[in-house]
Amino acid sequence: MQERENILRIFRETKGAVLRDDVAKIKNLSDQTTNTASLTHDPDNIAAAVIIYSLSKILQREDYKTLPGWENFYKVYMGAIDKSIDALERRNDEGFRQSITQIREAIGKLSGKLKNYIQDVFRSAEINKASRIYEHGISMEKTARLLGVTLFELARYAGEKEDDIPESITVSVKDRVKFAMEMFEK
Numbered sequence: 001m002q003e004r005e006n007i008l009r010i011f012r013e014t015k016g017a018v019l020r021d022d023v024a025k026i027k028n029l030s031d032q033t034t035n036t037a038s039l040t041h042d043p044d045n046i047a048a049a050v051i052i053y054s055l056s057k058i059l060q061r062e063d064y065k066t067l068p069g070w071e072n073f074y075k076v077y078m079g080a081i082d083k084s085i086d087a088l089e090r091r092n093d094e095g096f097r098q099s100i101t102q103i104r105e106a107i108g109k110l111s112g113k114l115k116n117y118i119q120d121v122f123r124s125a126e127i128n129k130a131s132r133i134y135e136h137g138i139s140m141e142k143t144a145r146l147l148g149v150t151l152f153e154l155a156r157y158a159g160e161k162e163d164d165i166p167e168s169i170t171v172s173v174k175d176r177v178k179f180a181m182e183m184f185e186k
Contacts, residue, residue: 003036007048007096008088014052015081018059026056034129038136044093046129047100054125058118067114076106131158 010029017025030053037045055077064070080102087095107118127149134143140154 003040003042003045004088004091006036007033007045008085010048010052011081011085011088014055015078015085018055018078018081021059023056023059026052026059030056031132034132035136037129038133038138041138041142044096046133047097049129050122050125051100051103053129054122057121057125061117064114064117068112069110069114073106073110073114073118077103080106127153127157130154134158
């Protein structure tokens, strides 16, 4: 596992943010993990980014907390975060991966609207994180494969977001050469 200490820090801070009901902090932590995942292409970092981003989206929705099955799902989710922290502290990579799998299995055990909502949140999180990793310069095909999304889903989402992202503005070759020349003149 690459970046174990970073993932451990992210999960510890996520747990604290959940206890303080600081959804913005949880989302920020997910973004930090996404940056690392885009550099390392490490599946464990990617899984952490999706899990934490999904958690931020789920906790934003107060109405989820009123649906049948919420209490049990929340307990399993938080238990899995505790197990993730414990596994990372013990350098138990397989234990970490099992705790991530436990969250996915908890979704499968839900029923009704809550199951549908949370499945949608996780799928959207995978596509969102794929888009963010793609923005960091990883090929669309590799990004889609890393996150288990289709090229179509990623292309559609990235295309919708492109106007909102200043980094996606293409700079002409002439301007790039000019910028490079200016760097060497100083």
